[in-house]
Amino acid sequence: MKIGVLCSRIRPEEKLxxxxxxxxxxxxxxxxxxxxxxxxxxDNFYETDAIIDRSISHTHSLYITKILQDRNILSINxxxxxxxCGDKVLTSLLLDKNNVPTTKVRxxxxxxxxxxxxxxxxxxVVLKPGVGSWGRLIxxxxxxxxxxxxxxxxxxLGTYHHSIFYIQEFIDxxxxxxxxxxxGDKTICAIYRKSEHWITNTxxxxxxxxxxxxxxxxxxxxxxxxxxGGGIVAIDLFESENGLIVNEINHAMEYRNSxxxxxxxxxxxxxxxxxxxVRNRK
Amino acid sequence: xxxxILYERIRKDEKxxxxxxxxxxxxxxxxxxxxxFFKLEKNEVDVDIVLERCISHSxxxxxxxxxxxxxxxxxxxxxxxxxxGSKFLVTENLKKNNIPxxxxxxxxxxxxALSAIEEMGYPIVLKPAIGTWGTLCxxxxxxxxxxAIIDHKEKLGSYHHSVYYIQEYVNxxxxxxxxxxxGDxxxxxxxxxxxxxxxxxxxxTKITECEITDEIKKLALDAKDSVFGDIIAIDMLEKxxxxxxxxxxxTVEFSKFGLDISxxxxxxxxxxxxxxxx
Numbered sequence: 001m002k003i004g005v006l007c008s009r010i011r012p013e014e015k016l017x018x019x020x021x022x023x024x025x026x027x028x029x030x031x032x033x034x035x036x037x038x039x040x041x042x043d044n045f046y047e048t049d050a051i052i053d054r055s056i057s058h059t060h061s062l063y064i065t066k067i068l069q070d071r072n073i074l075s076i077n078x079x080x081x082x083x084x085c086g087d088k089v090l091t092s093l094l095l096d097k098n099n100v101p102t103t104k105v106r107x108x109x110x111x112x113x114x115x116x117x118x119x120x121x122x123x124x125v126v127l128k129p130g131v132g133s134w135g136r137l138i139x140x141x142x143x144x145x146x147x148x149x150x151x152x153x154x155x156x157l158g159t160y161h162h163s164i165f166y167i168q169e170f171i172d173x174x175x176x177x178x179x180x181x182x183x184g185d186k187t188i189c190a191i192y193r194k195s196e197h198w199i200t201n202t203x204x205x206x207x208x209x210x211x212x213x214x215x216x217x218x219x220x221x222x223x224x225x226x227x228x229g230g231g232i233v234a235i236d237l238f239e240s241e242n243g244l245i246v247n248e249i250n251h252a253m254e255y256r257n258s259x260x261x262x263x264x265x266x267x268x269x270x271x272x273x274x275x276x277x278v279r280n281r282k
Numbered sequence: 283x284x285x286x287i288l289y290e291r292i293r294k295d296e297k298x299x300x301x302x303x304x305x306x307x308x309x310x311x312x313x314x315x316x317x318x319f320f321k322l323e324k325n326e327v328d329v330d331i332v333l334e335r336c337i338s339h340s341x342x343x344x345x346x347x348x349x350x351x352x353x354x355x356x357x358x359x360x361x362x363x364x365x366x367g368s369k370f371l372v373t374e375n376l377k378k379n380n381i382p383x384x385x386x387x388x389x390x391x392x393x394x395a396l397s398a399i400e401e402m403g404y405p406i407v408l409k410p411a412i413g414t415w416g417t418l419c420x421x422x423x424x425x426x427x428x429x430a431i432i433d434h435k436e437k438l439g440s441y442h443h444s445v446y447y448i449q450e451y452v453n454x455x456x457x458x459x460x461x462x463x464x465g466d467x468x469x470x471x472x473x474x475x476x477x478x479x480x481x482x483x484x485x486x487t488k489i490t491e492c493e494i495t496d497e498i499k500k501l502a503l504d505a506k507d508s509v510f511g512d513i514i515a516i517d518m519l520e521k522x523x524x525x526x527x528x529x530x531x532x533t534v535e536f537s538k539f540g541l542d543i544s545x546x547x548x549x550x551x552x553x554x555x556x557x558x559x560x
Contacts, residue, residue, distance in 0.1 A: 033390055034390060034391045034393075034394065035391075035393075035394055036389070036390065036394065037387060037388070037389045037394050037397065037398045038387065038388045038389070039385070039386075039387050039398075040373055040374065040377055040385075040386045040387065040388065041377065041385055041386075057390070057444065059390075059444055059445060060390050060444070060445075063370060063388060063390075063445060066370075066371070066374065067374070067388070070374055070378060089322075089344055089347070089348070090347070092322050093322050093347065093348060093351050094351070096322050096323045097351050097352075104321075104322075104323060105321075105322040105323070106319050106320065106321060106322070107319060107320045107322065107344060107348060108318075108319035108320075109315050109316060109318075109319075109338070109340075109341040109344070109345070110315075110316035110317075112316065112317070113316060113317055113318060113319045114319065116319060117319035130344075163338065163340060163341065164340055164341075164344055165319075167319075
């Protein structure tokens with residue numbers, strides 16, 4: 001089959017995917033988002049059976065998957081999934097709506113109401129940009145004075161998404177969190193991410209080790225994936241006093257540190273899923 | 283009914299709407315988007331329905347999205363706001379429904395945008411995919427201007443400036459048409475005439491009545507359906523005797539055009555509330 005991969009910078013993740021696609025005898029069509037031009041009058045852009053989104057820009061992913069999906073091209077992940085996962089407000093809202101255990105979240109639209117929301121939640125809280133990844137611009141707020149100063153900085157930064165305040169309760173996790181990989185209706189593997197820093201993201205120096213997927217974890221992960229629309233996603237979980245809770249969901253996850261650690265060939269599982277989706281469609 | 287008004291400032295429009303609703307005995311709950319905050323795990327807004335009258339698109343959209351997912355209906359719906367807040371999504375939905383609209387090209391980098399513009403031919407209009415009141419729209423007449431503007435956009439560097447929304451320039455007869463729709467009724471249409479190419483610039487525009495022809499009516503209702511709208515205002519352009527749908531607005535301003543459609547709006551809110559509660 002013909003498999004398109006939407007990408008810009010080629011990371012180890014993309015190289016592994018390309019190799020997997022070629023090894024199986026499929027035709028690989030690389031779609032460089034930097035060169036792509038879409039005349040919306042046209043009904044057809046690429047001859048592919050499916051495209052896999054691996055763009056590092058959330059905005060570009062959104063636009064392109066929408067355009068291709070509207071023209072009946074199978075997109076993995078789906079536009080809706082990318083939209084729901086790329087936006088923390090939408091993710092949390094859908095997790096709550098589907099009764100998936102998650103953190104308490106408040107959303108406010110001004111410094112003043114954000115302050116009120118923080119005070120009712122109680123310190124410490126975590127302040128995140130509604131859209132963003134790799135743990136960037138996330139702050140743990142310990143007191144009223146730091147809350148005031150942070151909110152003021154955010155307000156002055158003043159871009160579109162900074163007027164949306166995403167305020168999350170702080171979970172006192174045991175120096176690690178869990179990242180679980182869900183493909184279709186299976187949690188294929190999981191890793192612990194350990195760090196001295198409260199942000200345990202491996203892109204920020206967190207250390208990875210294998211984590212056994214328990215039935216409890218599997219159930220929560222599948223429900224979380226379903227809540228945002230399914231597909232290929234990575235679920236970040238905290239071990240809280242009340243059991244596992246979902247923190248975030250990623251729609252175009254990095255996995256280079258997880259293949260060796262878990263012994264699971266993640267890119268092979270991804271292509272298995274793509275093949276299955278294409279077959280189901282035909 | 284218990285009617286929530288989601289707003290940022292009480293302007294002339296909001297005053298008229300609140301007055302009309304109160305006259306009919308409805309209870310008004312004022313929800314200032316800068317004062318309220320939302321608990322995502324539990325709805326705490328005690329109203330039957332919410333009429334959105336915000337100024338900021340992002341505040342309006344997120345507030346309505348949260349309310350809708352928590353079971354509170356809003357007018358318009360968050361689905362409509364999501365589409366109308368993005369010129370790209372509006373164009374996609376119009377094209378999907380075969381509604382005539384100007385040619386549009388999307389690109390993501392300076393080089394790709396430039397080659398797309400050259401292919402389309404000058405003049406073109408470059409617009410921020412998200413934005414209102416004509417802010418940062420540019421009519422570009424030649425390559426030099428294109429390069430300069432794209433350079434500036436690149437340096438502005440914010441999230442939404444990494445998308446180039448490139449539209450054919452429609453050589454309209456010095457005016458555009460704004461059509462007001464409430465529910466299934468086209469309630470009014472006006473011409474906005476100006477010497478400026480952007481006929482929507484408020485201080486330069488002359489407003490006159492526009493006859494609601496069958497063509498305008500059909501286009502307006504089709505366009506409304508394509509974005510799942512309840513109460514919307516549609517901007518249309520005349521091109522060689524044909525009418526194109528240009529943009530769609532979901533928080534409809536009216537008094538500044540000398541209109542009062544507060545009765546029609548509250549009628550529609552009542553109707554919608556009956557539909558969802560039955």
